[in-house]
Amino acid sequence: MEIKTTTKNLDNYKIYLRIEKAVHEFMEKNNYLKVDLPVLSPALIPESYLEIFKTEFKYLDKKEKLYLTPSPELFMKRLLVAGIGNCYYLGRAFRNSEPNSDWHNPEFTMLEFYKVGVSYLQLADEVLKLLRHINNKVKNRKLKFDKWEKYSVAEAFKKYAGILEKELFNEKLFIKKVKSKGYKIEGATYEDLFSQILAAEIEPNLGKNGYPALLYDYPRQLASLAKLGHDKRTAERCEFYINGLEIGGFCTELNDVEEQQKRFVDQSAIRKKNHLVNHAIDKGFIKALQCGLPDCTGAGIGFERLAMIFANVDSIDKLKLINIK
Amino acid sequence: MRTNAGNLKKGDFVYYQNEIWQVQKADFYSPGKGSALMKAKIKNLLSGKNIEYAYKSNEQVEVLDVSSVEMQYLYKDNENLFFMDERTYNQFSLPIPVAGEVSKFFKEGEKMFVYMYNDKPLTIRPPSSVKLKIIEAEDAAKGDTVSGAKKPVKVETGAIVMVPIFVKVGETISINPETGEYTGRV
Numbered sequence: 001m002e003i004k005t006t007t008k009n010l011d012n013y014k015i016y017l018r019i020e021k022a023v024h025e026f027m028e029k030n031n032y033l034k035v036d037l038p039v040l041s042p043a044l045i046p047e048s049y050l051e052i053f054k055t056e057f058k059y060l061d062k063k064e065k066l067y068l069t070p071s072p073e074l075f076m077k078r079l080l081v082a083g084i085g086n087c088y089y090l091g092r093a094f095r096n097s098e099p100n101s102d103w104h105n106p107e108f109t110m111l112e113f114y115k116v117g118v119s120y121l122q123l124a125d126e127v128l129k130l131l132r133h134i135n136n137k138v139k140n141r142k143l144k145f146d147k148w149e150k151y152s153v154a155e156a157f158k159k160y161a162g163i164l165e166k167e168l169f170n171e172k173l174f175i176k177k178v179k180s181k182g183y184k185i186e187g188a189t190y191e192d193l194f195s196q197i198l199a200a201e202i203e204p205n206l207g208k209n210g211y212p213a214l215l216y217d218y219p220r221q222l223a224s225l226a227k228l229g230h231d232k233r234t235a236e237r238c239e240f241y242i243n244g245l246e247i248g249g250f251c252t253e254l255n256d257v258e259e260q261q262k263r264f265v266d267q268s269a270i271r272k273k274n275h276l277v278n279h280a281i282d283k284g285f286i287k288a289l290q291c292g293l294p295d296c297t298g299a300g301i302g303f304e305r306l307a308m309i310f311a312n313v314d315s316i317d318k319l320k321l322i323n324i325k
Numbered sequence: 326m327r328t329n330a331g332n333l334k335k336g337d338f339v340y341y342q343n344e345i346w347q348v349q350k351a352d353f354y355s356p357g358k359g360s361a362l363m364k365a366k367i368k369n370l371l372s373g374k375n376i377e378y379a380y381k382s383n384e385q386v387e388v389l390d391v392s393s394v395e396m397q398y399l400y401k402d403n404e405n406l407f408f409m410d411e412r413t414y415n416q417f418s419l420p421i422p423v424a425g426e427v428s429k430f431f432k433e434g435e436k437m438f439v440y441m442y443n444d445k446p447l448t449i450r451p452p453s454s455v456k457l458k459i460i461e462a463e464d465a466a467k468g469d470t471v472s473g474a475k476k477p478v479k480v481e482t483g484a485i486v487m488v489p490i491f492v493k494v495g496e497t498i499s500i501n502p503e504t505g506e507y508t509g510r511v
Contacts, residue, residue, distance in 0.1 A: 194359055
């Protein structure tokens with residue numbers, strides 16, 4: 001990797017700064033508390049597919065492992081338990097094994113925010129308001145944010161990939177169908193193939209009609225830290241897309257401690273199987289949840305991707321004055 | 326050669342649905358859930374049609390081992406470009422959409438490389454730069470001194486290129502055929 005400096009991107013970078021300012025304004029106006037958080041942590045939430053950066057703190061003959069946080073969630077949920085209320089973080093997050101590409105950088109900027117007392121679809125209105133606010137400040141005339149183009153995951157799989165609801169929610173039928181479409185299924189899990197179909201056949205169509213698209217109700221296997229819906233086969237999780245690019249997602253947060261513990265175990269097992277860094281598990285997080293995470297919805301937005309859309313550029317690099325690649 | 330899809334790059338040739346495609350763009354993409362992916366734009370080498378596809382980044386993909394052969398570009402008709410291998414005098418044709426926009430900058434008689442697989446032409450390997458003469462251009466309007474201002478000109482193959490306003494008819498310019506951008510006067 002090398003350090004690359006360019007002032008050619010100065011105009012794009014200035015748009016990036018305006019978007020950043022617009023986000024802070026919106027959050028302040030809507031009573032979200034800005035939280036500054038560490039990026040180094042002695043323990044993390046296990047996430048099955050996110051590789052992390054590890055480092056070490058040294059003092060005299062003492063050493064302690066530390067990890068760069070792939071998301072601020074572990075800190076923000078502690079604060080929510082402590083009763084801080086609506087809050088947001090706009091800062092760095094780190095994901096290893098994600099090479100620099102048009103849409104990825106191992107070091108990136110995350111906008112994460114939590115709203116107490118609302119569910120995922122209610123937060124969708126707030127996200128739309130945020131997008132509208134940014135657009136009013138940046139004035140990108142190509143984009144309209146008056147409404148979502150909404151699809152449930154089941155609707156989108158049927159419409160764009162010809163996969164029926166009964167196939168989507170039945171792992172065996174799903175894998176059989178995916179195989180018949182010509183995909184390689186050897187060694188792949190349901191989650192792997194779901195993500196592949198989503199990326200190959202569905203995402204390129206989303207958010208291309210002038211409005212952002214909202215995809216909601218993911219199969220429970222892709223719940224992560226989202227609460228399950230009443231039907232128990234979907235999770236209350238959304239992702240949103242503009243011009244075929246996933247910008248962010250949000251979900252009704254899981255606050256059932258037992259279920260949370262179970263998912264920790266499952267996710268750790270997948271990490272182990274995939275030979276990902278064996279990091280210390282954040283047990284304090286579970287302890288905090290035992291005190292009671294309020295009903296809330298959390299959103300995570302890839303801030304550079306969001307800025308790419310408003311600045312009309314096709315890669316993250318074009319927003320930056322210094323790139324390491 | 327078999328490789329992880331995570332290693333795919335622009336220009337590679339792959340099989341997909343029993344046809345040969347060329348990778349136009351390949352980018353790492355992680356959805357966060359499920360394994361990482363390589364999102365690729367691939368071009369069908371029979372029709373010239375582009376599609377988007379996503380590979381699991383750890384999926385094994387067969388990348389074709391192709392050779393490139395220097396040929397003379399002869400001419401084109403409404404559908405095809407025609408080339409001749411000067412060593413064997415064999416002639417080959419390629420559909421214009423397969424060669425793509427770069428073919429607008431090809432001059433009859435020029436030499437260029439054609440990718441071959443099993444003695445069949447797949448597509449051309451675009452030269453990094455082509456030199457073409459300007460045959461039509463308007464003089465720069467007086468007083469138009471904005472730095473970086475550009476005007477359209479027609480080059481000898483008939484293609485239109487944006488050039489700085491000081492460039493005149495009769496001059497030869499170099500162009501990047503892949504982007505269609507002016508890169509300098511020759």
